């Protein structure tokens with residue numbers, strides 16, 4: 001009998017069974033077999049594949065976690081169609097006004113408009129590409145045009161099918177949200193804390209941080225989940241409505257949210273929005289609103305898009321959650337740039353299932369405005385689910401408001417406040433509290449991303465006198481780390497490896513990590529794109545810096561001041577000699593029709609601002625220039641063009657109208 005049942009078929013049958021049970025368990029929440037029976041099938045498949053490695057295919061359920069680690073940054077990939085965003089609304093009136101616009105766009109015909117309302121999952125969007133029904137690649141949204149290739153990390157998410165069910169040859173790009181359940185988020189934060197690593201502020205950050213891990217094994221440990229909400233393309237299937245698309249996705253093995261409602265009219269929509277708002281805490285995952293979509297694809301097509309979002313959909317954002325509690329004390333924190341911020345310690349209170357014991361108070365003007373002091377009962381709010389803030393006094397139990405300090409709580413030097421500034425600053429460059437915060441920023445996820453190097457580790461190393469500049473991080477030895485609490489061989493080795501890995505971070509991350517005043521991650525990326533290596537940035541003149549769009553005079557001065565410091569330059573040289581990368585990898589835009597082409601814009605474009613157009617050109621490998629010459633490849637002409645248009649005609653430069661320009665940038 002065995003001979004009549006070839007190994008390859010045995011393997012494929014086992015895979016089919018496992019996929020079916022995965023589907024029942026992860027998508028329908030309705031398993032048919034016990035974990036024990038499932039494990040038996042899985043082990044059987046593992047054994048057969050181990051004995052017959054030639055039959056292993058990437059879409060096998062055993063192939064979720066690969067051993068390949070991304071060495072520097074994720075590869076950039078262009079989306080088949082842009083991944084757009086949603087317009088937000090904050091009240092039912094906004095939703096009703098949107099409904100009026102929808103009707104107007106449909107020419108006020110008496111056609112019924114059917115809507116579909118879905119919870120707005122608080123995660124991050126990802127696109128999944130399937131060829132012949134097998135998962136082949138996946139990406140983050142990125143800037144909507146380009147995302148990052150996170151295929152290996154997405155593969156580890158258990159409810160993302162690696163092979164679609166009931167269909168052998170589908171080609172599609174499915175989009176949805178990667179998120180983490182509230183319970184798994186809590187567990188993850190508890191375990192991070194146990195290991196001395198900084199907690200994630202909210203489930204969205206946890207999902208994003210976990211998905212962007214260089215090592216898929218770490219992502220696999222993070223218990224991420226996925227829900228479908230849209231698509232880039234689905235080939236060869238006729239679908240008329242979004243609800244049909246979701247049903248179709250559910251049938252082929254994708255997880256779909258349960259609390260979705262097709263509504264016959266706008267009243268049903270607003271009732272369901274209220275229902276979701278009141279019941280959001282009962283869902284196992286965090287939602288920050290609901291999305292209302294026109295259900296019919298023909299109507300969607302008529303209504304159309306702006307350049308950022310579909311006009312046939314709107315996000316209704318829930319109001320922030322509030323609670324009342326007592327203000328126990330106000331702690332003064334010194335930031336990395338010397339700004340002193342008041343932080344409130346509260347009597348612990350439950351807010352949306354989380355215990356809150358701290359809140360921000362922003363600055364001392366805010367304290368005066370709120371007329372708040374220690375002992376008052378205060379109303380707190382969680383907006384965007386990050387750190388809560390105090391929004392008003394509920395009961396005044398104290399006199400007046402908490403006064404700003406005269407001396408730095410860390411180094412005791414005099415506090416300075418510029419007249420036109422709201423901030424109180426410690427201006428002592430050697431203030432230990434500032435250096436501590438700078439270190440914490442340097443190692444953080446969005447900067448050099450040194451895993452396992454949390455605040456607790458920083459504090460211990462400072463105590464041991466091991467850190468005096470950023471460069472000292474790269475001089476730490478295994479023996480230094482073995483001196484730290486709870487550090488054994490494995491943990492020390494892991495941290496040493498994470499420090500070594502961080503040397504490969506691209507220049508944009510290094511610029512951000514250096515903590516130049518006013519330079520956030522976006523401006524750091526722009527500077528890295530423009531200068532490509534740190535030496536060019538260091539030697540950039542004021543004029544060069546000012547000529548960069550988006551880098552205003554305040555940022556320019558801050559960059560010049562930062563690199564004028566001898567100590568800073570010495571430290572950067574030291575970072576280099578310790579092997580820290582100071583270059584920006586080039587984006588692969590060689591396949592782009594804009595690659596190395598020079599563009600000039602004249603006149604107003606109706607769907608793009610000039611800045612947007614410039615950004616698109618440079619992100620696709622093109623160059624932007626302000627004047628027309630023989631070297632110009634294209635002149636893009638909008639409404640009321642200037643003399644550049646005549647010059648282009650005279651020189652015979654190719655002229656594109658807005659439609660042609662958009663066709664060019666959308667060409668693959």
Ligand code: IVH
Pocket residue numbers: 083084085086118119120121122123124125176177229230291309310315
């Ligand atoms: S539809 C054109 N449906 O919200 C965009 N998006 O703020 C189509 N999101 O980028 C997306 N839940 O990442 C859609 N049920 C849902 C969603 C959802 C969360 C995210 C999505 C989008 C962002 C816009």
